[in-house]
Amino acid sequence: MNYDHEILFILNEAGTKGLSVQKIARHVFNNHTNFFESVSYDEIHRCVAAFLKRNSRTADSIIERTDVRGVYRINLFNTSRQLYFDFKDEVKETNEAEKTCEDKSLSLF
Numbered sequence: 001m002n003y004d005h006e007i008l009f010i011l012n013e014a015g016t017k018g019l020s021v022q023k024i025a026r027h028v029f030n031n032h033t034n035f036f037e038s039v040s041y042d043e044i045h046r047c048v049a050a051f052l053k054r055n056s057r058t059a060d061s062i063i064e065r066t067d068v069r070g071v072y073r074i075n076l077f078n079t080s081r082q083l084y085f086d087f088k089d090e091v092k093e094t095n096e097a098e099k100t101c102e103d104k105s106l107s108l109f
Contacts, residue, residue: 003048003051004051006027006031007024007052008062008074010024010028011024011063011072011073011074012074014073015073016076017066017073018071018074019072020068020071020072021045021048021071021072022070024048024052024072025041025045025048025049028044029041029044032044052072056072060075061075062075
């Protein structure tokens with residue numbers, strides 16, 4: 001399965017400290033486990049580790065390794081980061097616009 005967006009979301013929520021591969025795999029596993037469908041933790045751990053290795057090789061990658069072994073975080077100096085994460089302000093503006101709308105119709109009674 002493809003867990004790319006979920007891994008990026010988890011790392012974005014983790015902040016500048018980052019998370020270990022094991023914790024990221026545990027979050028993904030918990031999000032995909034339910035009563036009707038089960039996915040092996042080992043399979044998810046392999047997919048997460050492969051994704052993190054593949055996307056942290058260069059300095060321009062969206063994910064970077066930290067000084068601690070096995071801990072990854074979002075690369076703050078990457079320009080492609082904007083494509084994934086800079087849409088939060090737009091969502092907040094639309095929610096505020098919806099709150100300011102009032103029902104100004106006349107009552108029937």
